[in-house]
Amino acid sequence: MTKGAYRVGIDLGTTNCVVSYLAPDASEPLLLSMPQFMADASVQAFDYLPSAIYLLADDEQGKIDPVLPWHNSQDKDYIVGVGALALGQRRAGQLVQSAKSWLSHRQVDRRAGILPWGSELKNKISPLKASELLLQHIRRSWNQQFADAPLEQQQVALTLPASFDEEARALTLEAAKNAGLNELYLLEEPQAACYHYISDDQKRADLADKKMLLVVDIGGGTSDFSLVSILPSTKKNHIALKRIAVGEHLLLGGDNLDQALAFQLDPKQISALSASRLATLVQQTRRAKETLLSDNAPESLSITVLGGGSRLIGGAQKFDVSREALLEQVSSGFFPIVALDDAVHKSSYAMHTLGLAYESDPAFTRHLADFICQHQADIQQATHSSMPDAVLFNGGLFNSALLKSQLRKQLNTWTDQPILECLAEAPNEAVAKGAAWYLKALAGEGHRIESGVPHSLYLKLTEQQFVCILPKGTLTAETLSLSRDFMVTLGEEVQFPLFRADDHIISKLGEVRDESGLHYISTLATELDAQQDSAEVLVNVAAQMTDVGVLQLELLSAGSSDKWRLDFSTQASEESVNRQNEGLLAAKMGEAEEHLARCYSSAGQKQSPDLVKSLKQDLDQLLGARDDWSLATSRRVVDKLLVLKSGRLKSAQHERQWLQLLGYCLRPGYGAEGDEDRVQQVINLTKAGTQFDSSAVWGQYWTLYRRVAGGLSLDQQRTLFKQFSQFYSPSGQRSREKMKALASRSSDDLIRLVGALEALPLSEKQTLVEWLLKRLTKSSEPDTAWWTLGRIASRRLLSGEASDRLPESDLPVILDRALKEDWKKRKQAGLAAVLMCQISVMETDLLSDYRKKVSKKLIKDKCPSQWASRLDSQVEISSEELNSLVGESLPIGLRLSSD
Template sequence: MTAQPKYLIGIDLGTTHTVVAYADLNKALTHDNCQIFEIEQLVAPGEVAKKPLLPSFRYHPAPGELNENDLTLPWSHLNTDPQFKLPGELPQVVIGEWARELGSKVDGRQVVSAKSWLSHPQVDRSADILPWAGAEGIEKVSPVLASASYLDHVRKAWNHGNPDAPLEQQEVIITVPASFDEGARSLTIEAAEMAGFGKVLLLEEPQAVCYDWYARQGENAQSLLAKLKLLLVCDVGGGTTDLSLIKVTEGKDQTLALTRVGVGNHLMLGGDNVDLALAHMAEQQINSAGSGTPKKLSAASLSQLIQQTRKAKELLLSDQAPESAKVTVLGSGAKLIGGSKSCLLTQSQVRKVALDGFFPEIPFEDRPNKRRSAVVEFGLPYASDPAVSKHLAEFIGQHEAACREALGLNEDDAQNPVPDAVLFNGGVFNSPTLTERSLSVLSHWRQTPILHLDNQNPDLAVAKGAVAYAKARRGAQLKIGGGSARTFFLGLNKEKGQQQAVCLLPKGTEEDQEQTLSERRFSLQLGQPVQFHLFSTTADRQFQPGEIISLSDEDLSSQAFISLPPLVAVMDSESSNATTMEVSLATTLTEVGTLKIDCVAENEATESQQRWQLEFEIRKNLSKQRDTASEQLPANFDQVTEKVSDVFGSSKKDNNPKAVKTLRADIEKLLGKRDTWEIPVLRALFDLLLEGKNRRRRSAAHERVWLNLAGYSLRPGFGYPVDDWRIQQVWSHYQHGIQFNQETPVWIEWWTFWRRAAGGLSSEQQTKLYKDISKFLNPSALTNRKLQAELKQKSYEDMVKLVATLEHLPVEDKTQTIKWLLKRLEKPSETITSWWAIGRMASRVPFHGSAHNVIDKSQVQSWLPQLLKADWKKNQQAAFAAVLMTRMSGDRARDIDDEWRNKVVEKLTMVKAPVSWIEMVQTVKELDEAETKKVFGEGLPIGLKLIQ
C-alpha cells in the first residue's frame, strides 16, 4: 500500500455469492462501524443496480447475442486502458445477477462454482476449462481468472464509488474455507494479484463467522460465552462444507478466550449438491412424461435446469412455502420455446431430498460411505457421501480428544463428545427447515439440547466477520487464537519400509511465531537443488517441534496425513568453496496461512547467521533444479553405480564392450527383478544414466540399452519430485534424434522411451512428437513406397503406442488420429495395437491429462458401431478399447449415453469379459493394479499411486 488505509475491507469470495463489507478507520472501531458495500452490477439489459450480493457467476455471450450498449457499466469507459483491463479477460462477459439469469435460460455459456474448481487438484486450474461442458465454440477461462474476475469487478465498483480511497490502498481481508490447502490458498492470492489488489490477508471462513457473532453481541459477548465450553462452527455454503471447533477458556484478566482447536478436511458438499439432486429428479419426471425412450439432458441443459431447481428449493424450503414450484428447461436454437420442457417439484419432494438425503437423522456412530455416490457431475470431485450429518459425526469423532478435553469429559464417560453450542452459516441455513433438522440431529447425539448461537444473516456474516477480524488485529475486540490448523512434517529416510518424518511446526502455532528445531541438525548441500518433502495433519495429538514419527501407508491412504508438493530450491553459499553446510531448520506460519522454512547456519566466528528461505508456492520453476532427496537406497547400489559407469562412464579406456549386453541382467542380480524396483531406486538409476546420456552413442547396443533402462526408470514421467527437471534434461536431446537410425531395435526403444515419459511432457512437447510421427499414421502412407519402407524400419506399431499416450494433444489431433486408425483397421494387416490406442485416446478418464481435454462423447459414440462389429472373443484389444471409451467417469459432459453403455455391457457379458471391465462401464471405479497396467501399457513403479 502506497498510502495509509482509510478502510478495513472484508471480502467473502464465495462459491455462490461474493460479498464486501467495510469499516471506516476515521470512526471508532465498534460493531456499528461495519457496512455492506452494495456492488453495482448488470441486473437486466442495460440496467445497472446496486446489490449487497454479487452472484459468483459469469456468462459468455455468443458473438452478436448481446448489444454492447446493454453491457455498459459505470466504469466501462475505462476498459480501453490496458492497465485497467483484467489480463486475459474476454472481450465480452457478464458478471453477477444478470449472468445468473442468462445462464438459467441458455445452455452451456455460464461459469459456476469457480471456487470449487480452484481447490480441484485433478485439473489444471490455470487452463481455460470453464464453463465446463460449454457450448460449441464458446470461449473459456481458467478457474483462477474466473475468481480474479469477481475480485476485479469488486475493485472497479469500489473505486468508482470511492475514487479518493482506491481498494488497492486499503487493508483487505479475503476469506477462504478453513479446509483450503496451501495450493488453493496460493491460487486465491494469485487471483487477487491478477485483479490488481495490493497486499491481502486470508482468513478462514468459520473463524470469520465467529468474529461476526462476537462483534454483534457487543458487551454481552463475554457473559454469553460463559455459558459454553466448545463451539462447533458448521458452514455449509453453495459448494463446500467447512467445519471448525472453537474452545472457550479463561484467559488473561479473568476474561474468556477463544481458541480454534480443530478444522475439517476439504468437503466439496453444499447447497449445489441439493440443487443437483433435485435437477436429477426433475429430469426423470420430464423424461417419464415424454414419449419414446427417455434421453438424458446434455450437461449444458442440466446446468440450466440446476439454476431452476435452486430457485425452487429456496422457495419450497422457505417459511409459508407453496405446495409446489414449476421448473422449466428451455430448448435451444429454433426450438428455444417449442422445445421447452417443464415439471412440478412439490414441497414434500424437496423436503425429502434435502432432509433425508443431506441431513438425515442418524446415530452418532454412522460414518460417511467412502464409495463415490451417484451425485457426481460436471467433473467436480464431490464428497463420497452427500449426508452432511455423517460428515459432522466423523469430524467430531476425528477430534474426540480435543472435544472431551474442552467439555471436561473423561475417556470412560459414555456421553458423546458433541460440542455444547453450534453456530451455523452458509446459504443452506437460510432455510429454517434445514436449521431445525441440524439442531435436532446434534441435540439427539448430545442427549441434551445444544445451544444455538444466532446468525441473523448467513449470507453476510463472513464478509462482516472479516472486517471484525481486521478490527481485532488492531486490538478493538477479542482475537481468536489457535494458530496453524495443521501440524507440518518434513519427510526423512524410510526405516523398515515406513516413512519417517520430523515435526516442523505443531498445530496451534500462531502467525509469525518462529519454531526452531535446534536439537536437529541437517547437512545442507550447496549449489545444487535440495528437496523438502512435506506432510500435514489436522489430528488432535500435540506433536513437538523436532519429534520424529513413522507414517504408515494407511496413514497416507486414509488422508490422516496429507502429502504436500515438495519445496525445492538451490542454496548458494557466501563462501565459494563450501559444498555442504550444517544447518538447523526454523519454520513460521505466514499471515496468509502458508508455511515458510528457513535453513539456518550459525557462523561461530562472527556470531552471525546465514539463512536460506523457502516458502510454499503452488508452482515452482524446477528447470534448473535437481532432486537430491536422501531416500534410503539398497546397500549395494554403489555396485549398480559401478556397473552403469562401466558402460556409460566417461573413460573409453576402461570401457568393457561386452558389459553393455549384460547390463540389465547385472543390475537385476543386484537389485532383484526390475518390476520390484521402487521409485526412489528407479529415479536414482535414471540420474546415473542421465550423467552418461551422451555416451549412449558409442554403439547401437549402447543406445538401445540406455533408452530401455532410462525410459523404464523415468516412467510415467511424473509423480515424483523434480521429474519435470529430468524431462527437460532429456528433451533437449530429442531434436538430435538417435545415432543408429538404421537399426529397428533402436527405433523401438526410442519410441518406447517417449511413451514411458509422455506423462511428464508438456502439451508443446507432445505436439512436437505428434507432428513428427503423424505422417506415418495417415492411411495415405500405405500408398507411398518411401514411407512404407520407413514404417517398417522405424517400427510403426511402437509409433501407434506412443501417440496413444499423448493426452495433452488438442482434441482435433486426437480425433483425426482415431479416424486414421479406424480407417486402417478396415484392413486385416493393421496391428491390433491400434484398437488399444483408440481406446486410450478416446478414454473418458485420462491417465495423466486434464479432464477438460477429452474427445466429445458424441464423437466417441459415432465410432462405437465399428468397435461393436469386431469379434471381441478373438480380439480383446477391441473389447478393452470399448471399455475405455465408455468407462463411467461420473461427469455427464464426458459419459456416453445409456443406450450405448448398455450395448457395450451386453456384448462384454456375452463374450465373458472380466467382471472388472463391466464394472468400469457401469460404475465410477478406480483402477486396480492389473487394470492400470493394461491402460498404461505396463506396470507402474511400486510406491507410485496415481490419484484420479
C-alpha cells in the same frame, strides 16, 4: 502491511461474494454496493456479487458492450455477476461458476483454461483466472465508490474455507495479487462467522458460561466444521476463544440439494444433460428450493427448462417440482437422523454432474458426526461430555429455518444436555462482516480468536523420512526452529515436498516418521543464491504460518550469517508434476464427458446415431493418446460410462464400444480409490452376459473381465472359470448346444480370460492346464492356449501372491510340451516357457536346468531378445514387457508388485 482508514472484509463465496467494511469510527460494518452489467444492457448495483462469469463468444463481440462505471477496455470479453447469470440461462456453455471450489480441486490443473467445464468454448479461463476476475470486479467497485481510498491501500481480510490446504490458500493469494490486492490477510470462514457473532455484547455474554463452540458453516459449495474452545478471560466482559480443530475439506453444500431437486424432473433426461446445461437448470431449481423450504411454501412449483445448445432436452419444457419430494430428500438423503458413531458412507465414486468431485455421501449429518467423533478427546476435556455445549450455524443453507431445525434436532439426539444455539442474523453477510471485525481485533480493538495451524505439517527428507516442521495448533506468526541441522545445495533449485498429517497423529516438532497418515500437498521450491556453484552448506530450518496465512520457511546457515527465505510456491516443480500426473484429469475431460453423453444418452442417440463409429478417435483427440491417459482420467471415463449404462443397449456397436472402453479404463481392477465398488457395479451390470449375441461383443466382454481380473475376488474369479468350463470341460466339448453357442462367444478371448484368473485354487488351475494341454495336441488349436498357460503358470504373477503360483512340480509336463513346439510358428509357446522359467524366489535346481534349455531354444528359434533377458532378470516386469504379456500397458501411476 499498509494500513488505510477502512477495514474491509471480502467473502469470496462459491455462490456469491459479499464485501463489508468498517469506516473510521463506525460502530457497525456496512456492505459495499457493487455495480453489475445486466442482460438488458443496463447497470444496476447490488450488495452481493454472484460468483458467476459469462464469457462472450465470437458472435457476441461488438454486439454486447459490458460498459461499467470504471470504463476499462479490458473488460470487453466477459461479464461478472447478476447479468452473467441471466445471460448464462441462454448460453449455458459460456457461464463459469463455483470458482472457489475449482480453485481447491486437486484433480485439475488450476492454471489451465478448463472453465466452463465441458464447454467447447474457445476462450476458456482457469479457476485461478476466474477467482482473479471476481476479485478484480470487487476492487474496481470499491475504487469507483471510494476514489480517494483505493482498496489496495486499505486493510483487507479475504475469507476462505478453514479446510483449504496450503496450496489452495497460496492460489487464493495469487489470484488476489493478480487482481491488484498485493497485501491482505487470509481468514477462515468459520472464524469470520465467530467474529461477527461475538461483536455483539449480549451474544458474547451468552457464551460466557460455555466451554466449546461448534461452528457449522454450510454454504453453496462447501461445508466446514470447526471447534472453538471458550475460556474465561481476566479482562472484564471478555472471553478467550481458541480454534482447536478444523474438519476435512468437504465439497458438499446447498448446490447438492439444488442438483438433487433437478433430478426430480426426469432422471433419464437430466443425466444426459451437459454440465453447462445442468448448471443452468440448477440455477432454477436453486430458486425453487429456496421457495419450497420457506415459510408458507406452496406444495409444488413449475419451472421451465429452455432448449438450446446441444438441445438434449429439446425445446422449452415445463416441470413440476414437488415440496414433498424435496422434504423427503432432505430428511432421508441430506439431513437424516443418524447415530453419533455412524460412519460416512463410501460409495463407488462421488457425483461429477457439474465436473466437481462432490462427496460420495450427501448426508451432512454423517459428516458432522464423523468430525465430532474424531475430536472426542478435545470435546471431553472441555465439556466433560461427548458434545460441545454451543453451536453456531452459518452459511446460506441456514437461511432455511426448516434445515436449521432438522440439524438442531440431530444435535439434540446426540446429547441429553442443552446446547446453546447461537443465532446470527443474515447468514449471507456474517462472514464478510466478521472479516471486518477481525481486522479491528488485530489492532487490539476487539476480541481476538486465537488460532493456529489446523494440521501438522511435514517436509519429506527421503523416501520414508518425513520431519515435522509445524505441529497442529502452532500459533500464527510463531516461528519454530528445528533442533537438528540439514544439508542443502546452493545454486540449484531446492525442493521440499510438503505433507499434512491426519488429526489423530500426535506430532512433535522435529519428529521424523514414515509416510503413513501423511498426505501430499505440494512442493516448496526455490533456488538458493550462492557465490559458487553447487555448494553444499549446513543449515537450520525455521518455520512459521505467517499473519497472512501461508507457510514460510527460513534456512539459516550454520557456519555464517547467511539465510534464505523459502516462501510457499504454487509453481509446479518437477516432483509435484510427477506426483500429480496420476491425479490430474485431462484438460478436456469435460468435453469428453459431454461426448460420451451424446453417444450413450437416449436423446443424444436420436440426434447422432452414428457417433459411436468415431468414438475412439474422438476421445483420443480430446484426451490425447490413450496410453498416456492418467489414472484420474481413466477412472473418470469409467464413472461416466457407468452413469450412461442404459445407452449400451442401443446397438451391438454401442455395447462393444462401451465394454471395450470400460475395460481399458478400469484395468487392472484396482489401484484407485473406489475401484472395488466400480468393479462390483460392472459385475452387477454384466453378470447376465451381453445383450447382443455376436462374437465382437462377446470378445470385448471377456476382454473386460481379463483386464480387471486383478480386482476380482476369489469367488468372482471362480464364477468366470465356471463360464469357461461349460464350454471347455469334456462334457461341454461333447455338447452340440454348447459348441453351437461357442461359435458366437469369441472363444479365443474366453481362453485368454482364464489366464488372468491368478487367484483360482490350485485344483482348478491344474484342471485348466490339463484341458489346454489336451487341446494343444491338435495342430488346429490357436496359439492362445499357450498364452494362457504362460500366464497361469508364470513364476511372476501380475496381481496374485507368490502362494497362488502353481508348484514347480507341475511345470515339467508343460515345459516339456513347450520345448517340443516350433517357436517360430508358435511364438506364444516360447513366451510361456520364458514366464515359467524366469528367476523367482525359492526356486529349485529343476527350474535352473529348464532355464538353460529354454535359453538355447530361444537363440535357435530366433525369438525376441528381451525374452532371453527376462529369463535371468530379477527385477519386476516393466511396462514395455507387460505389453507382451497382456497386450497393453497399465494406466499412468500404477505399478505392479513383485514377489
